[in-house]
Amino acid sequence: MGRERIKLKKIEKVRARHVTSSKRRKGLIKKAKEVSVLCDADVGLITFSATGRLFEYSTSSMKMILKKYSETFTGILNIEADIEDLGRIKEEMQNNHRTLRHMDGEDLQELTMQELQEMEQKLEVGLHRIRSTKTKLRRRMLIDFTWS
Incomplete structure (x- = not known):
């Protein structure tokens, strides 16, 4: 039997929201690792919690990934x-x-x-x-x- 589908809306209870945030963040990092391994891709993941706490994951140096991103983004925006x-x-x-x-x-x-x-x-x-x-x-x- 499958899981019940949840409606996407803000979770009202603060404690439940923090728990869900933590679990979802772990799942997101797991998916980022999978993409990195399966596709041989450089992956950088940055999340900020509701309280402003920073969480990051990168397959290589985050600085290198951000530098690549900024170079690519600058090239795109050179309109x-x-x-x-x-x-x-x-x-x-x-x-x-x-x-x-x-x-x-x-x-x-x-x-x-x-x-x-x-x-x-x-x-x-x-x-x-x-x-x-x-x-x-x-x-x-x-x-x-x-x-x-």
Whole structure:
């Protein structure tokens, strides 16, 4: 026969609350040990009683575990830098998208004469590379064709 399920609410009797707290804390520490052994995990457990008394359990140095935690937590909370990076990346993407539209011949009215000349030069260099690669590919195909 199983145990009766208890409703989770504050235990009114002070003595009963302290006894339950002690038993539950021991059970919690037992579970922490099990997790540590079964999963090869570093476990740190800190509890404060209703009277403010500190109870702690750690599989290794509590300082080391807290240091790991703070480093990880700080990395997670470093959102401001991430938001700045996202803003910068978004701006770069918009600039690249605008440049691609310009190279496709769209929205050229917003460019100055110098920007148009620079773009023309870049396109000529790119066109030269494309034609050069195309010529090399044709030569390879011609050589392969004559050998077979």
